[in-house]
Amino acid sequence: MSIFRSHNEQNTEQTIDKHALLFGLISVFLCGIGFSIIAPVVPFLVQPYISNPGEQAIVVTLLTSVYAFCVFFAAPVLGTLSDKYGRRPLLLVCLLGSAIGYFVFGIGGALWVLFAGRIIEGITGGSIGTIFAYFADIIPPEQRTKYFGWVSAVVGVGTVIGPTLGGLLAKFGYSVPMYFGAIITLLNVVYGFFFMPESLKKNNRLKEITFVRLNPFTQLANLLSMKILRRLLVSAFLLWIPNGSLQAVFSQFTMHTFSWKPALIGLMFSIMGVQDIISQGFIMPKLLKKLKDKQIAILGMVSEIIGYSLIALSALFSFYPLLIAGMFIFGFGDSIFGPSFNGMLSNSVDSSEQGRIQGGSQSIQALARMIGPIIGGQIYVSLGSSAPAFMGMILIAAAILVLYKRTHVNV
Numbered sequence: 434m435s436i437f438r439s440h441n442e443q444n445t446e447q448t449i450d451k452h453a454l455l456f457g458l459i460s461v462f463l464c465g466i467g468f469s470i471i472a473p474v475v476p477f478l479v480q481p482y483i484s485n486p487g488e489q490a491i492v493v494t495l496l497t498s499v500y501a502f503c504v505f506f507a508a509p510v511l512g513t514l515s516d517k518y519g520r521r522p523l524l525l526v527c528l529l530g531s532a533i534g535y536f537v538f539g540i541g542g543a544l545w546v547l548f549a550g551r552i553i554e555g556i557t558g559g560s561i562g563t564i565f566a567y568f569a570d571i572i573p574p575e576q577r578t579k580y581f582g583w584v585s586a587v588v589g590v591g592t593v594i595g596p597t598l599g600g601l602l603a604k605f606g607y608s609v610p611m612y613f614g615a616i617i618t619l620l621n622v623v624y625g626f627f628f629m630p631e632s633l634k635k636n637n638r639l640k641e642i643t644f645v646r647l648n649p650f651t652q653l654a655n656l657l658s659m660k661i662l663r664r665l666l667v668s669a670f671l672l673w674i675p676n677g678s679l680q681a682v683f684s685q686f687t688m689h690t691f692s693w694k695p696a697l698i699g700l701m702f703s704i705m706g707v708q709d710i711i712s713q714g715f716i717m718p719k720l721l722k723k724l725k726d727k728q729i730a731i732l733g734m735v736s737e738i739i740g741y742s743l744i745a746l747s748a749l750f751s752f753y754p755l756l757i758a759g760m761f762i763f764g765f766g767d768s769i770f771g772p773s774f775n776g777m778l779s780n781s782v783d784s785s786e787q788g789r790i791q792g793g794s795q796s797i798q799a800l801a802r803m804i805g806p807i808i809g810g811q812i813y814v815s816l817g818s819s820a821p822a823f824m825g826m827i828l829i830a831a832a833i834l835v836l837y838k839r840t841h842v843n844v
Contacts, residue, residue, distance in 0.1 A: 453571045454580075456629045458587045460524070460564060463621040465591020470599035470610045471538070473699035476684045477607045482544050487814040490685045492544070494810030496551050497681035497802065503555025504799035506649050512562050512791055513646040516639040520567040521631045525622055530557030532618040539611025550611075562795035569779040569791070570632035578726055578776030579718075585772050586713030593703045593710070600699025607695075649796045656793045661781050664835055666794065669774055670801050671832035672734060675741070675825030676767070677802030678809025686818055691753050701760060708764030717769060727836065729773040734833050736766025741825035748819035759822075 479492050515523040534554025541547055565581075572580045599610035645651045657663050687693040687701065720729050740763025747755035782790045812820040 449571050449573075450630060450632075452628060453567075453630050453632055456625060457564065457568055457571070458583065459624065460528075460621060461584050462587045462591045463617050464561070464564075465588040466595040466598070466614070466617055469592045469595030469702055470602075470614045471535070472680075472702050473596050473600045473684060473695040474603045474607045474610055476688055477603070477695060478538075478541060478547065479544075486685070486689050490682060490689075490813050491810045493685050494678075494681040494806035494813075496547060497677065497806040498804075499548055500551045500555040501677065501799040501801075501803035501806070503552055505796050505803060507556050508562050508795035508799060509649045509652040509793055510647050511557075512566065512793065512795070513639065513642055515563045515566060515633070517642050519631045519633050519638065520563055520570065521625075521629055523563050524567070524629070525625050527557040527563070528618055528622045528625065530554070532615045532622065535611045535615035535618065539608040539615065541608060562791035562793075565775060565779070565791040567632050570637075574780050577779050578772055579721060581772040581775040581779075582713045582717045582721075584775075585709050585768055588709060590710060593707055596699035596702030597696075598699070600694075600696035603695040603699075652793045653796060653800075656790070656797070662778070662790075664838060665774070665777055665781075666797055668730075668734075668832040668836035669794075670797055671828045671835065672737070672770070673798050673801030674805040674808070675821065675828050676737075677805030678821045679741075679744075679763075679825065680802075681806035682809050682813050682821055686748070686813070686821075687756075690748055690751060690818055691756075701757070708761065709768040712765055712768035713772070716765075717772065720769065726773040726777045730770050730777070731833055731836060733766040733768070733770030733773065734829050734836070737763050737770070738766075738826050738829050740764070740766060741822045741829070745819040745822035745826070748817070748822070 475496065476489055476493050479489050479496070483489050483492055511523055511527065531554050534550050534552075534557070536550075537553055538547055538550030540550075565584075568580060568584060569577060598613070602609040602613055639646075645655070656666060683702070684698050687698050693701075717729075720732075724732070740759045740761075743755045743759030743762065747753060747759060778790060778794055809821040809824070812824065
């Protein structure tokens, strides 16, 4: 079998299974397409049931929040089960659940059906933590930030294709992107069933499952009690709140402020993916030679603040070129923060804890993305369309202060 060769910190030979790496990259690529393909059309699916733009914004953000709410409870369970039974069965079941969620969301017919689709998808959406644990299984610790950068770039390719494709498919009906997302996710299930190798060796698996490991609140308390992780997770939490808000209100924001249609909204979402590709292909390799993971993360956070400021100005002056510039700068910051954060996180624990730690991180992210859209939707309606961007500037500045102080993670 063809393999990539590397050496770990103790100079003992370790190999990366080429088929495992390929499956993981294909999985995140299809996840990128499947998730982002629906983004441009959600407000238009809500529109037949609610005509008031302010109420539409609230419902769109609630659809995002209910998804995150389900991920919050599901992620630690999925992560722990993957530590016990392996990554392969959990990932296949979760991908199948995501396909069902897309299909139900596409059927629509009533608001409760839309929420049902997001709930189904959210319950299985915690699998992203298992995917990161999968990569942590097959990649040596000293190379994880680099490979997490690859993951980010591949997700970027999917994110470039997804929104644009979703906007174009919406011309045939607003539900069509949902059905397409279901189909490509099912194709990934089929590919994984036949070609996905198990990454977690039996001797590295969790011996027994306790209720504590399945309880998201206990998991969060345990994670935050670890000095090695506390500042890292708190700073990420502060960053994820406004990011979740931006993702939830962006389509409504551009539709309301600039009267954009799904195709153009999808193209704007694609900017994020373009930034991932550019950053991981050309910028991150150079940054890794000169900066530590924490320094890269802070650089990304500063870039996001600049991006938010331009987005806010675009709303205040109704000048869309500022929005485009802001999205490019924000996208750059987001693209370099993710790999550096995941690199620091995965290097903080051993192999038997990867599922738990990634699942716990996913729960914290889900909690932030549950709170962010709710807050963002409320201040969008009460304080104006630029308010969520101002919130982002304030919270990420606080996140930098938290992360800038000395952490105990080897970064």
